[in-house]
Amino acid sequence: MEGTMKCSANYIPLSPISFLERSAIVYGDYTSVVYGDLKYTWKETRERCVRLASALAQLGISGGDVVAALAPNIPALYELHFGVPMAGAILCPLNVRYDSVMVSILLRNSDAKVIFVDYQLLHVANGAFELLSKLKAKLPFMVVIQEVSKPTANDNIKNSKVVFGNLEYENLLKTGKPGFEVRKPKDETDPISISYTSGTTGSPKGVVYNHRGAYLNALAEILHNAMSPKSVYLWTVPMFHCNGWCLPWGMAALGGTNVCLRNVSAKTIYENLSRHNVTHMGGAPTILNMIVNASAAERKPLNSKVEVMTGGAPPPPNVLLKMEELSFGVTHSYGMTEVYGPGTFCSWKPEWDSLPPNEKAKIKSRQGLHHVLMEELAVKDPVTMKSVPSDGETMGEVMFRGNTVMCGYLKNLKATKEVFNGGWYRTGDIGVRHSDGYISLKDRSKDIVVCDGKNVSTIEVESVLFYHPAILEAAVVGRPDDHLGETPCAFVKLKEGFNANAEDIIRYCRENLASYMAPRTVVFEDLPKTSTGKTQKYVLRERAEAMGSLTKKMRSKI
Amino acid sequence: MEGTMKCSANYIPLSPISFLERSAIVYGDYTSVVYGDLKYTWKETRERCVRLASALAQLGISGGDVVAALAPNIPALYELHFGVPMAGAILCPLNVRYDSVMVSILLRNSDAKVIFVDYQLLHVANGAFELLSKLKAKLPFMVVIQEVSKPTANDNIKNSKVVFGNLEYENLLKTGKPGFEVRKPKDETDPISISYTSGTTGSPKGVVYNHRGAYLNALAEILHNAMSPKSVYLWTVPMFHCNGWCLPWGMAALGGTNVCLRNVSAKTIYENLSRHNVTHMGGAPTILNMIVNASAAERKPLNSKVEVMTGGAPPPPNVLLKMEELSFGVTHSYGMTEVYGPGTFCSWKPEWDSLPPNEKAKIKSRQGLHHVLMEELAVKDPVTMKSVPSDGETMGEVMFRGNTVMCGYLKNLKATKEVFNGGWYRTGDIGVRHSDGYISLKDRSKDIVVCDGKNVSTIEVESVLFYHPAILEAAVVGRPDDHLGETPCAFVKLKEGFNANAEDIIRYCRENLASYMAPRTVVFEDLPKTSTGKTQKYVLRERAEAMGSLTKKMRSKI
Secondary structure, three states, rough: OOOOOOOOOOOOOOOHHHHHHHHHHHHOOOOOEEEEEEEEHHHHHHHHHHHHHHHHHOHHHHHOOOEEEEOOOOHHHHHHHHHHHOOOOOOEEOOOOOHHHHHHHHHHHOOOEEEEEHHHHHHHHHHHHHHHHHHHOOOOOOEEOOOOOOOOOOOOOOOOOHHHHHHHHHHHHHHHHOOOOOOOOOOOOEEEEEEEEOOOOOOOOOEEEEEHHHHHHHHHHHHOOOOOOOOEOOOOOOOHHHHHHHHHHHHHHHHHHOOOOOOOHHHHHHHHHHHHHOEEEEEOOOOOOOOOOOOOOOOOOOOOOEEEEEEOOOHHHHHHHHHHOOEEEEEEEEEHHOOEEEEOOOOOHHHOOOOOOOHHHHEEEEOOEEEOOOEEEEEOOOOOEOOOOOOOOOOOOEEEEEEOOOEEEOHHHHHHHOOOOOOEEEEEEEEEEOOOOEEEEEEEOOEEEEEOOEEEEEEEEEEEHHHHOEEEEEEEEEEOOOOOOEEEEEEEEOOOOOOOOOOHHHHHHHHHHHHHOOOOOEEEEOOOOHHHHHHOOOHHHHHHHHOOOOOHHHHHHO | OOOOOOOOOOOOOOOHHHHHHHHHHHHHOEEEEEEOEEEEEEEHHHHHHHHHHHHHHHHHOOOOOOOEEEEOHHHHHHHHHHHHHOOOOOOEEEOOOOOOHHHHHEEEEEEEEEEEEEEHHHHHHHHHEEEEEEOOOOOOEEEEEEOOOOOOOOOOOOOHHHHHHHHHHHHHHHOOOOOOOOOOOOOOOOOOEEOOOOOOOOOOEEEEEEHHHHHHHHHHHHHOOOOOOOOHHHHHHHHOOHHHHHHHHHHHOOOEEOOOOOOOHHHHHHHHHHHHHEEOOOOOOHHHHHHHHHHHHHHOOOOOOOEEEEOOOOOOHHHHHHHHOOOEEEEEEEEEEEOOOEEEEEEOOOOOOOOOOHHHHHOOOOOOOEOOOEEEEEEEEEOOOEEOOOOOOOOEEEEEEEEEEEEEEEEOOOHHHOOOOOOEEEEEEEEEEEOOOOEEEEEOOOOOOOOOOOOOOOOHHHHHHHHHHOOOEEEEEEHHHHHEEEEEEEEEOOOOOOOOOOHHHHHHHHOOOOOOHHOOOEEEEOOOOOOOOOOOHHHHHHHHHHHHHHHHHHHHHH
16 A cells, blocks of 8 residues: 555564563563473563573574474473574474383474473483484484483483583583574464374374464463463463473463473362462363362362363263362363364353353363364364254364464375365364354264264263263273164273162163263273373274174174 | 365365354354344344345445445445345445535445445435536436435335335345355455545545455454353444454354444443443543533443443543443454454453552553454564564554555555555554553644654643643644744543633643643634544644644743
8 A cells, every 4th residue: 555664663473472572571571481490581581592592503403494392391491482482493292101212203394403302201202213224314403401400310221411412402502602592484374383193093293383373372362261461370281282282372461371281180270279379270170070070188178269261071070070079260262283183162142151060061072163263163064065054963073263363284285175174173083063163072073972863962971971870981992893883882990989880871871872872891990191181982993993893692682 | 285276175265254144153043233122133134144245246236336325323234245246336425424525426436336324324315416417427326325223214215115116225136146156256345335435634545455454453343352152232333433343244154133322322322232232332532521411311230341442532531430330341453444344452461450540541642552363563664674672662653564454555555555655554653662561642643732842742732732621622733833843732622510710620730741742822623523533633723733833922821
């Protein structure tokens, strides 16, 4: 337009680096990060991140290089979320449950130049390095992160100061210059991180995020959770998982406080909630389970209501009920690594306040609607791409489009093109849309059980199982059947001190579900989980397949 | 990066149009706009805006065309903020205080193809059209907006239905198609609006905003004011002024409620606050003055605390004090048309809670720090571009850079280049930076009075004058002086029923200020104001110049 111009005064590539730069000015003396007795201010966090960026540059890291990390939710991993992008590089935080084989594969896939390793995971990284050496692959620099408060009390790495020298995290930071000129992205669609998918499908894919998406998703998170500079966030969601739903960046935008947490358990959660006056936290339903099933000895009184964002799997209604009773507020969000974590929020509407608690919990376990910075959410026929009617019944594939959808899968354009086919991100989840616009998931398209030609939503069966008084955890998959194609098979973990047999549970399901949906087989065992607390259904599916077809005789018996 | 791709699934140009699209789904049945007895839901507002866009397209409006508006804060002006961009066009809301001459100039400058005119301002628009006709300029279409609730009780436009036909707002909407395909911007830096500066400097310049800046600034507003979908916003800030600080778009992002208001007075403010359970409002200090000086008959009890964003001029500390007493929360923000309205917020810090009320009010009247989506704020020497020290004393020019800085001045590249010289937007305001980073304005660079070689901050003198019990409003400018160069000259309006003479006021100032800062002349009169409530200092400066030099004799007397 005549008279206008684009210049550094009015156009700056969006990047979460800006959030930290601002918080160091606006909230300079406020607490940024707490970890046990350790405390940093925003001014200090910025300085540490700039030193980190400078040190990385001195190690030869330049624009577009990948820096990996293998660490739990400790301050160093928080700092890497800024220090790495400030060096112009791309952060690749790895799942702490991976073994050496997987780590070696992902280091090669990501072509990481440096890896930061927490001292407790050193054996995993060393194992990966050995494998890489055998393959004559180039090894990245390894920087070891010791426990800041007690670096010498560490069995894994005796005499570490001598061994690691400047390749020890705190020493490395000291070599960095606080006056280093931060490298901001030239283009806001430059990559900022790679998150490998959590492994529910078996083979992790490297999901690439960019600065623009990270910036916008961080804002969406703080907006939807009504967070403020006074918010105190407990790190129960792993930062290696979708970059902790982008909240390392969101907390810097706010100038709030991060409470880091190495080991997540009922005890450590309650301890930290109480000690640091936590206002917000997040986690998969397993975390909610931990909270509601904590023993009296593990519990501590809360100073104020704690708002919990849950996601990763639909929270069972009865767990939601118990959370409310303990005066936690729960908001259910739904998403996946490909949409920077949460893509929808099941926002509460005042007209639901007067519903009975049971109904409330059911509504809360819906997936809701896309957040304010996600452009569109749709439930479509995956072939015709026509939206399903808002009748709460017709199933379709859930799809997203927006700036908080990933750039694609690293080095896997085929997979990228597949999920973006038709100009939408196809989640592979099957859902319905209700008359008020909210969506509910029915299943992963590959999880749905087709029994005698009828679709059985395993999520629906699982919610019923969760209401059974003896059941702690449950997952349903299809078991091959010569006659019916598949039959629902439930894997169940009972609560301590409770008893129930397969017949009891099947009868219970028949009383509460259409009979074709009730499981025909019940297996009692611990459920295999990803490190983010999701049940690994593909493992259960393999087991169910190994069981083979349910014989006619057995079927008639139950 | 290998494996990634940019497509419609993961890149959508940022535009506030998306906010309305989403609210129509997420908050479809919630109240979007209230105006007296009239109420719309978000679904209805979206449909009205789409019809408006469609009708504009049918009038021949296409991408990049300008659509002007001359209307107070009525629902139609709210709808134009979406309907015009949805037609691919650029909204140019004009100041309702402009006369026909100014309107004719700005219609030519903006090359508007359509103008929407409120029935009460028809005479202004008609006058402008006559002037344009005389110049043989092409006339835009004129669409008249009648009072929806009583279109026939309108003296200005009798038999309007007959006269205007489809060029009457509601009739025009009826011609629009609800299925019209909304025209979203191809590039997010495409212009969305033109706001003419409010005229404190005499000659309005057309400030161009783009979709990206409008989107981001809308988010900044709702974040800093901790607004939620439950927020109810009273429209006391004119929407023609920096697009109402981008809140027409921000309210759609929230799904909150807009309370429209044709006439702003103490009575209508209190009435609407009480009737609609307003939670937020905004306004220049004149609006705060209206509230605190309202008569007992005009006041109504508030149902809950009302958060007020004030800006446009530093709020006098004693007005802030009184607002708090009436249980309004006040946040001071500072900015200008060129930064989409507010560029800084004086965010409150908990450590200030224990200060005496007087000190609190002083801190609140600081300009604070840049908001989370503005990239940088600096106080710099305008020649060397070096930042001033954070000593609270050294003055420099306040400068901004970020995505919420305008694209430039319409058809005035020279002026654009001038204010962007050095890669920063130069505000022309003189300020200092305190040790905590917060800035305080000292003056507009052209307002500062240089008396006997010393800089007198007129803002400092004005804050002292505001504490005088008899003074309602005050403004200080320089009066030419043969010996001292300039002397401070105060224009003062007294409160009703109060008395004070020039000597009293000058003595009061000498007791509370360094004596060289005290006014040497005091003039009693109503202050000339822009329609946004800012004092027109250039008018007062002309008057002070007309008074000529203060004689030596007079000077010695006081």
